[in-house]
Amino acid sequence: MKFTKFDIYFGLLLAAASIIVPLLNPGEATIQLLTLAAIWAIFAVGFDFVFGSLGMVSFGHATFLGVGGYAVALATQKYGLPFYGGAVMAIAVGAAFALLFSFFALRVSGIFFALVTLALSQLIFILADSKLRGFTGGSDGISGVERPSFMGIDFYDPVAYYWFVLGVYALVMLVVISLRSSPFGRVIAAIRDNETRADQLGFNINRYKQITFVISGALSGLAGALLASLLMYMNPQMLHWTTSGDVIIMTLLGGSGTLWGATVGVIVFEFLKEWLSSWTEYWYGVLGVVFILVTIFFPRGIVGELEKAFATYQKNRRGGVQ
Amino acid sequence: MLLFLLAAGLTLIFGMLGVINFAHGAIYMLGAYVSFETGRRTGSFLMGALVATLVTAVVGAVVEKLTLRPLYDRPHFYQLILTFGLILVLGDAVRFFWGPGYQEVPIPQLWSGTVDMLGSTIPIYRLFVIGFGAFISIGLYLLLEKSTFGMLVRAASSDAEMVRILGLPVGTVRMAVFAIGCGLSGLAGAIAAPLFPIELGMATNTIIDCFIVVILGGLGNIRGAIAASMLIGMVRALGYVYMPGWVDIMTFVLLIGTLLTRPQGLFHRATRTA
Amino acid sequence: MSQVALKCDGVTVSYGALRAVNNVSHDFHEGRIYGLIGPNGAGKTTLLNVLAGRQMRHDGKVFCQGQEISQCPAYVRARMGIGRSFQIIKIFGEMTVEENLFIAAQSRRPGFQPFWISSSFDRKFREQLDAILELTGLTAHRDEIAGTLPYGLQRSLELGVTLLPDPKILLLDEPLAGIGHHEIQAALELIHKVAQGRTVLLIEHNMDAVMSLSHEIVVMNNGSVIACGSPESIRKDESVRSIYLGEDAQ
Numbered sequence: 014m015k016f017t018k019f020d021i022y023f024g025l026l027l028a029a030a031s032i033i034v035p036l037l038n039p040g041e042a043t044i045q046l047l048t049l050a051a052i053w054a055i056f057a058v059g060f061d062f063v064f065g066s067l068g069m070v071s072f073g074h075a076t077f078l079g080v081g082g083y084a085v086a087l088a089t090q091k092y093g094l095p096f097y098g099g100a101v102m103a104i105a106v107g108a109a110f111a112l113l114f115s116f117f118a119l120r121v122s123g124i125f126f127a128l129v130t131l132a133l134s135q136l137i138f139i140l141a142d143s144k145l146r147g148f149t150g151g152s153d154g155i156s157g158v159e160r161p162s163f164m165g166i167d168f169y170d171p172v173a174y175y176w177f178v179l180g181v182y183a184l185v186m187l188v189v190i191s192l193r194s195s196p197f198g199r200v201i202a203a204i205r206d207n208e209t210r211a212d213q214l215g216f217n218i219n220r221y222k223q224i225t226f227v228i229s230g231a232l233s234g235l236a237g238a239l240l241a242s243l244l245m246y247m248n249p250q251m252l253h254w255t256t257s258g259d260v261i262i263m264t265l266l267g268g269s270g271t272l273w274g275a276t277v278g279v280i281v282f283e284f285l286k287e288w289l290s291s292w293t294e295y296w297y298g299v300l301g302v303v304f305i306l307v308t309i310f311f312p313r314g315i316v317g318e319l320e321k322a323f324a325t326y327q328k329n330r331r332g333g334v335q
Numbered sequence: 336m337l338l339f340l341l342a343a344g345l346t347l348i349f350g351m352l353g354v355i356n357f358a359h360g361a362i363y364m365l366g367a368y369v370s371f372e373t374g375r376r377t378g379s380f381l382m383g384a385l386v387a388t389l390v391t392a393v394v395g396a397v398v399e400k401l402t403l404r405p406l407y408d409r410p411h412f413y414q415l416i417l418t419f420g421l422i423l424v425l426g427d428a429v430r431f432f433w434g435p436g437y438q439e440v441p442i443p444q445l446w447s448g449t450v451d452m453l454g455s456t457i458p459i460y461r462l463f464v465i466g467f468g469a470f471i472s473i474g475l476y477l478l479l480e481k482s483t484f485g486m487l488v489r490a491a492s493s494d495a496e497m498v499r500i501l502g503l504p505v506g507t508v509r510m511a512v513f514a515i516g517c518g519l520s521g522l523a524g525a526i527a528a529p530l531f532p533i534e535l536g537m538a539t540n541t542i543i544d545c546f547i548v549v550i551l552g553g554l555g556n557i558r559g560a561i562a563a564s565m566l567i568g569m570v571r572a573l574g575y576v577y578m579p580g581w582v583d584i585m586t587f588v589l590l591i592g593t594l595l596t597r598p599q600g601l602f603h604r605a606t607r608t609a
Numbered sequence: 610m611s612q613v614a615l616k617c618d619g620v621t622v623s624y625g626a627l628r629a630v631n632n633v634s635h636d637f638h639e640g641r642i643y644g645l646i647g648p649n650g651a652g653k654t655t656l657l658n659v660l661a662g663r664q665m666r667h668d669g670k671v672f673c674q675g676q677e678i679s680q681c682p683a684y685v686r687a688r689m690g691i692g693r694s695f696q697i698i699k700i701f702g703e704m705t706v707e708e709n710l711f712i713a714a715q716s717r718r719p720g721f722q723p724f725w726i727s728s729s730f731d732r733k734f735r736e737q738l739d740a741i742l743e744l745t746g747l748t749a750h751r752d753e754i755a756g757t758l759p760y761g762l763q764r765s766l767e768l769g770v771t772l773l774p775d776p777k778i779l780l781l782d783e784p785l786a787g788i789g790h791h792e793i794q795a796a797l798e799l800i801h802k803v804a805q806g807r808t809v810l811l812i813e814h815n816m817d818a819v820m821s822l823s824h825e826i827v828v829m830n831n832g833s834v835i836a837c838g839s840p841e842s843i844r845k846d847e848s849v850r851s852i853y854l855g856e857d858a859q
Contacts, residue, residue: 120595129595132594199715211712304423
């Protein structure tokens with residue numbers, strides 16, 4: 014996948030904003046919000062890895078987020094591991110569940126793929142809420158999830174944790190960028206473009222889809238770990254299918270398939286939510302309306318439309334030179 | 336049978352329009368609340384059911400016209416996600432009018448009480464629900480198989496372009512089908528209202544069950560939906576007696592199994608059934 | 610007597626009561642060009658799909674270089690050296706011509722590791738890529754988006770993408786479809802050049818083209834092979850003429 018000037022400019026803009034804003038001392042609530050946004054951005058980027066690049070609608074990503082959260086919660090609470098141990102487990106568990114789901118879901122396509130992931134995800138949710146209560150604490154959840162610790166920095170300080178999360182996000186984006194520009198990324202783009210041709214050329218389509226799904230699950234698991242650590246609490250709600258729905262909304266809002274779309278979608282969603290909830294308690298409904306309008310009128314999402322506008326602007330500027 | 340009423344609308348919408356309506360549970364919830372409100376003001380359960388059906392049908396028509404229609408040319412998941420967005424809107428709309436708590440609707444006088452049948456005591460209202468469900472399914476069957484409208488619907492679902500070329504109002508037919516599907520859901524909500532407490536969680540809790548029935552019965556297959564809802568009903572009933580903690584899990588395993596092995600449904604026939 | 614590159618044995622494809630391909634057995638020898646002809650609906654493309662691995666539900670067996678491949682999916686067959694072009698052009702419309710070919714090249718990398726490419730591989734395939742560009746006349750268009758190319762050039766790219774992995778066996782489904790009258794000669798020459806040293810199975814409706822290209826003609830009708838032989842003998846064959854009666858007999 015090629016990277017355009019737009020990608021670079023926009024990325025720089027995001028980087029600048031994410032660094033400058035916290036330095037302006039905006040208060041703990043805003044820092045908390047920014048941290049939440051960064052975590053959800055990792056989740057959304059993980060989700061879009063499958064949705065944006067391969068067009069597979071997964072309603073199961075809440076599971077990967079949730080098991081990541083539980084992994085770190087259990088690792089730190091029940092097994093006495095430090096945060097890192099938990100985070101590594103979260104990535105592994107997210108990947109494992111994604112692999113498991115892919116065995117089932119990749120047998121079918123289109124709407125059935127979405128429904129299988131939904132069913133599997135809801136099954137996990139029910140199990141976490143009921144049968145595995147001993148493990149998960151049921152709907153009461155697990156509290157006291159730890160924060161990371163190194164170099165003597167107190168990551169219970171919201172600002173410190175924000176920088177940590179931002180660092181992880183930057184790392185995630187680096188991973189995603191290198192994957193996208195790698196031969197692997199090129200094959201994924203080819204599969205999206207013309208799956209039959211890619212198949213006939215000798216690419217094991219199923220294997221590529223599976224790998225993509227597993228990477229997506231790993232990233233989601235990581236996000237889950239960070240989220241549990243932020244909230245210092247973990248409960249089954251993260252696993253509910255509406256969480257999967259939320260990430261789909263955010264991704265579409267921002268522009269799926271683009272480099273920065275998922276991130277922007279999260280930011281817009283979270284900030285809209287903050288702003289709307291200050292003057293109405295029905296912000297979820299209003300967000301729903303906004304989302305519906307964007308879906309109808311801006312199918313490419315915010316970043317997608319901006320990219321298009323930028324490309325048109327560039328073309329016009331070159332105008333006569335053809 | 337209640338499940339059937341809900342599922343019938345969903346399977347109808349999918350079968351004829353190719354849209355999976357995630358908001359179906361939300362419409363059901365809306366129907367329940369509207370019937371509650373109407374019942375509270377008029378004192379009549381019948382009025383409540385009627386108004387609920389009408390209101391939800393109208394909402395369905397409006398939704399189809401304004402939001403789904405622009406998306407028909409796009410890949411399927413856009414419509415899917417849009418209906419998810421609808422859940423959010425409807426959820427908060429209901430909360431706006433009725434608040435977050437739950438409401439109760441009394442069982443209408445006519446069908447209250449119980450009767451002793453087949454060795455157990457059965458509430459009359461439940462019998463009514465079963466009978467009503469049967470009545471609706473016959474009505475739907477007649478509508479779709481025997482009426483001109485039904486013919487139009489079936490034609491439009493297999494070849495919309497052709498129908499449009501023939502000068503027939505595909506758009507209106509689509510809107511009508513969606514409205515009927517939603518109306519059925521709203522009616523289900525009104526009928527269900529006396530049986531369960533009405534609350535906001537209805538929207539998301541019921542949709543999964545709906546999907547299960549619709550998938551097992553075959554997307555678009557009304558007769559399949561009947562069979563599937565009865566199957567689920569039985570599985571549930573037996574499950575609650577013998578393995579209470581496992582009922583939900585069992586139904587999901589059944590769903591996943593069906594999706595993987597016979598995605599066209601357990602009751603699929605080679606010929607197209609309405 | 611040359612080796613049998615590709616062989617099908619008793620292949621039958623049924624859709625309910627309809628037999629799209631009915632008990633077809635044939636040996637395709639190495640280095641020969643086979644023209645597969647027949648009226649629409651004769652089962653030619655379905656047979657090709659069985660050979661290419663896109664039609665997995667069938668009775669009978671398929672062999673490649675003596676090895677049975679009946680259950681091998683398309684991508685495995687591709688790696689065994691079977692290349693296939695499609696009647697409806699399947700190229701990567703959103704990528705440039707060069708990128709299209711590079712994906713084709715990438716498919717030949719040994720092993721599965723897809724995350725980076727060694728520079729020696731890179732160099733080797735860039736040479737092949739340039740050669741294919743030259744062969745198909747697309748050098749001047751290498752940076753254009755494939756989907757924006759005129760139809761004739763897209764056809765050339767379709768062929769180029771099929772060729773780049775250097776398949777020993779070529780299955781071409783109507784490679785001349787939609788090509789304008791004045792471009793046919795050039796396209797024919799290209800196919801002829803490309804067929805050298807390879808085993809080719811070619812479906813075409815253009816009778817002159819197929820007769821001039823092929824060593825052997827296989828005629829299908831209603832799912833069965835009703836005749837096969839040299840182009841001259843097929844031209845004179847009564848049963849073949851009769852099934853084309855009413856169509857443009859050339």
